[in-house]
Amino acid sequence: MSKKKLTHGQLRRMKANHQKRLQRGNRTDASENELQDSLLGPEQEGIVISRFGQHADVETATGELVRCNLRRTIGSLVCGDKVIVRQATDPSSTVSGIVEAVHQRHSSLTRPDLYDGVKIVAANIDQILIVSSVVPAFSTQIIDRYLVAAEDCGIAPVIILNKVDLLTEEQAPAIDKALERYRAIGYQVYEASGQTLAGIEELKHLLDDKVSIFTGQSGVGKSSLINAVLPGAKLLIGDVSDNSGLGQHTTTTSKLLHLPSGGSLIDSPGVREFALWHLSAERVSWCFVEFREYLGGCKFRDCKHLDDPGCRLREAVEQGKIAQDRFNNYHRIIASLDEQRHARQFRAGMDDV
Ligand SMILES: Nc1nc2c(ncn2[C@@H]2O[C@H](COP(=O)(O)OP(=O)(O)O)[C@@H](O)[C@H]2O)c(=O)[nH]1
Numbered sequence: 001m002s003k004k005k006l007t008h009g010q011l012r013r014m015k016a017n018h019q020k021r022l023q024r025g026n027r028t029d030a031s032e033n034e035l036q037d038s039l040l041g042p043e044q045e046g047i048v049i050s051r052f053g054q055h056a057d058v059e060t061a062t063g064e065l066v067r068c069n070l071r072r073t074i075g076s077l078v079c080g081d082k083v084i085v086r087q088a089t090d091p092s093s094t095v096s097g098i099v100e101a102v103h104q105r106h107s108s109l110t111r112p113d114l115y116d117g118v119k120i121v122a123a124n125i126d127q128i129l130i131v132s133s134v135v136p137a138f139s140t141q142i143i144d145r146y147l148v149a150a151e152d153c154g155i156a157p158v159i160i161l162n163k164v165d166l167l168t169e170e171q172a173p174a175i176d177k178a179l180e181r182y183r184a185i186g187y188q189v190y191e192a193s194g195q196t197l198a199g200i201e202e203l204k205h206l207l208d209d210k211v212s213i214f215t216g217q218s219g220v221g222k223s224s225l226i227n228a229v230l231p232g233a234k235l236l237i238g239d240v241s242d243n244s245g246l247g248q249h250t251t252t253t254s255k256l257l258h259l260p261s262g263g264s265l266i267d268s269p270g271v272r273e274f275a276l277w278h279l280s281a282e283r284v285s286w287c288f289v290e291f292r293e294y295l296g297g298c299k300f301r302d303c304k305h306l307d308d309p310g311c312r313l314r315e316a317v318e319q320g321k322i323a324q325d326r327f328n329n330y331h332r333i334i335a336s337l338d339e340q341r342h343a344r345q346f347r348a349g350m351d352d353v
C-alpha cells in the first residue's frame with residue numbers, strides 16, 4: 001500500500017494535515033484543494049462498508065451509501081474504518097464522494113503478508129466469533145490457533161460450537177470437556193445450530209451493539225449463522241459434502257452488515273485462516289491467556305517450555321493448573337511457526353530469482 005517514496009518531512013506534513021482534518025470536524029475549509037472543494041459538499045462522519053481497489057463504499061451517518069475516492073494522505077483504509085467523507089455536489093462525476101480522513105482505530109484485525117509485513121484486514125472490531133463444529137471435525141488445535149490470532153490483535157474472542165444438532169452421544173462428552181476448559185480460562189462459549197436455529201436468540205444478544213466478525217474453517221457454518229441472525233444477508237451456503245471438505249468460497253471482499261438490533265457484522269474472506277508465522281514464540285505463549293501468570297518465571301530465560309529444568313509452565317501442567325491439551329497445542333503452534341517460516345524463506349528466495 002505505501003509504495004510511494006516520501007521523505008520524513010513530507011510524511012510529517014501529510015500527518016499534520018490529516019490531524020487538522022480530523023480536528024476540524026464538520027467545518028469545511030475552501031483554502032485547500034480549492035478546485036475540488038468547490039465540487040464537494042460538507043464533511044460528514046461515515047463508516048467504511050467495503051473497500052476495493054482505489055475506492056471505498058462509505059455509509060454516512062444519515063445512512064447514505066457513497067462510493068468514494070481516497071485522499072492521498074490516507075495510508076490505509078479498511079472495512080470498519082470510521083471516516084470523514086464529503087459527497088460530490090456534481091451528480092455527473094464518476095465517484096460520488098471522497099474520504100478525507102480516517103479516525104483512529106480502537107482495534108485492527110491483521111494478518112501477515114508475505115511482502116508487506118502485517119496487513120490490516122478490518123478495523124474497529126469488538127469481538128471475533130470463532131466458529132467450530134462437528135463437521136468438519138471439532139478441533140481444539142484449530143480453535144487455539146484462532147484464539148492466538150485474536151489475542152494478538154487484542155480483540156475479544158468468543159467460541160461458538162455450531163451444528164449441535166449433529167452432535168452424537170459419543171462425541172458430546174469430549175467436546176463438553178474441551179468447551180468447559182475454555183470457559184475455565186475466561187472465554188465465553190456458545191452452542192448453536194444454523195439448521196435448527198437452537199441458540200440463535202442467545203447469539204443475537206451476543207451481537208447487540210457490537211461490531212463482530214465470524215471466523216473459522218470453511219464449512220463450519222459461518223454463512224448459515226450469519227443468515228440465521230440476519231435473514232436479509234442471504235449469504236451463499238456452501239456444501240461440505242464434496243471430497244475436499246471445503247465449502248465454496250463465496251465472498252471476495254470484506255463487507256460490513258448491519259443487524260436490526262444495532263450491532264454490525266463484518267463478513268470477510270481474509271480471516272478464514274489466521275496465519276501466525278509472523279509471531280515470536282514469546283508472543284504466542286503470551287497469547288495463551290492462562291500461561292501469562294507463569295511467563296518469565298522459568299529458571300532459564302530462553303526456556304522452550306519442553307524438558308528444560310525449572311520450567312514453570314510445565315510444572316503448572318503437571319499440577320493441573322494448565323490443561324495438557326492447551327499445552328500440547330501451544331507446542332504444535334510453535335513447531336508449525338518454524339515450518340512455515342522455512343517454507344516462506346524458501347518461497348521468498350525463489351521469487352528473487
Ligand atoms: N446439520 C447442520 N448443518 C449445518 C449447520 N450450519 C450449517 N450447516 C451446513 O454446513 C454446510 C456449510 O455451511 P456454511 O454456512 O456454508 O459454512 P461456512 O463455510 O463456514 O460459511 C452447509 O451445507 C450447511 O447447510 C447446522 O447447524 N447443522
Ligand SMILES: [Mg+2]
Pocket residue numbers: 222223224236237238247250
Ligand atoms: Mg461461508
Ligand SMILES: [Zn+2]
Pocket residue numbers: 298303304305306308310311312313314
Ligand atoms: Zn518454561
